[in-house]
Amino acid sequence: MPAAAEGHLGQTIVFWVCTAVVLGGALLTITRRNTVVAAMSLVATFFGLAAMFTLLSAQFLAAIQVLVYAGAIMTLFVFVVMVLNRDEREPWALRGIVGKALGIGALGYLTLLGGTFLLGASALLTKQGAYHTEAPKPGWGGVADVGNALFTTYLFPFEAISLLLLVAVIGAVVVARTVKHAPPASQEPPTPPAHGEH
């Protein structure tokens, strides 16, 4: 069927474009010295990931990915970066032979991990029946589907996480609240600060 073949080609193109955006954004995030540029690269990565979720018919997850990570959490990151406005030079970074050795070690470890994963994945993909090839049911990954799963099968984890978030919010409020000192026991007016005191 030509229509299906065309759709397949379109999906392939979108997939590779998204892959480029995700990987490019991730690389820029860890290589850029400028923190705001790094944060915006991470936003691009999140956006590419969301597009990949739509390719997997997980529309709800895609929208939430952009809404929560790109739209809310990264905004907070950028906000904090802007307020702190740190120097682009990294005074705490390890330089010289120690830094290079550590870097090479980390790169080697990463290559090892990635290689193991790719080998395992290719072994899994070539196995017969390891993954589904048929298209998901209509409505799969949609709002109603995810909502049903959250409020029936996964109700306990869902409620437990909401409790955890509530604890985190209360903790943040406790940390951030302005401490009101109790008024001094004596009724004297507070003494004005001495002049010239620094």
Next chain:
Amino acid sequence: MGWLAILIPLVVFVVLGFVATLLFGWLIPALGGDLHSWYAALLKAAFILLGFVMPLAGVLTWMERRQSAMMQDRLGPNRANVGPVRAFGLMHFVADALKMLFKEDFVPANANKLLFALGPVMAIAPVLITFAVVPWGSGVCAGHLTDRLTDGQLAQCLDTGGGRFQVVHLEIGLLFYFAIASLAVYGATLAGWASYNKWSLLGGLRASSQMMSYEVTMGLAILGAFLVYGSLEPATIVQAQGDSILHWGVVTQPLGFVLFFTAAIAETKRTPFDIPEGESEVIGYFVEYSGMRFGMFYLAEFMEVIFTSAIVATVFFGGWQIPGLHADGFVAGQMPHWLVCTLQFVAWAVKVFVLCWFQLMIRWTMPRFRPDQLMRLGWKQLLPASLANILITAGVVLALMPGAK
């Protein structure tokens, strides 16, 4: 001359609606095009953005000056002659655009060039994308333009081969809008930070804190409407609002309407919520921008006004619905399909236009909030109210709706 202000937009909307009906109901199918294909979606996007949103955004820049002038008992720009044609000063927005295009594009010496360029793009792109989910008519059934279709026939036709008057028909619907709109905050923040200017940085900080705060209320306020209409898809929500005004969102969700409209106006960053600009305090996150880069912020602001109107009209004012109008007219078999399509577009456009006018009126009536008042209103008043709205709506829906339990 007052009647012209009503007549001219109305005539323009009728023509636009007729063009859309002919384009998607006859021309594209006659050329062998598939109304469900990606190029049909592209054409729809081009039609709604270039035919309706951009021109209206341009006219709004003039309307804002004229309307503020009327409200302040002065004349405002009433002439911009092109030869002998005065056209009430309408040509001002063309002059504005030309001025901005030819102005020097100045970039401050210490600005971060990349992010400085990214700022206006991030401000204008999300607004353009979000128009993809707005339905501007029920849709057109190709090949049946002169027939008298019943509601059922039209619905069946739209599901199989007809062209919806909506760029994409997503199941997640308005969630897509919230996701994309949440990216608009980067426009202001990046512009403020990259300009290397203390005032613009303050403006950017104010913008990001304000937009983050009011996004929460905006999302929660519209949840009540989702509960009532049982869908997140704007076209389905419009369909569910039926042909009676009593089913419109503004009647079933009055509190939700007020909360959503307030939060949406705060998101557009216009008076009384123009703390990020505050020209007497920090001038704004775009203080270092000139030429067309500033023009993009300016245009984005007016397109946000139009988009806010479009969403409020869709969710709370029945979108393209005219009370009593079915797919075959007010009485069965009264009107041909093309006439109904055109009328529905006109109804939608008039609602958007009136809501734009209403937003301009708010803009020129209210004084600016202080930042602390803004935060108190957002977090301590609007947010609890929107939570209460959800709770009450959920209770009522559970009690009244058959099958909700």
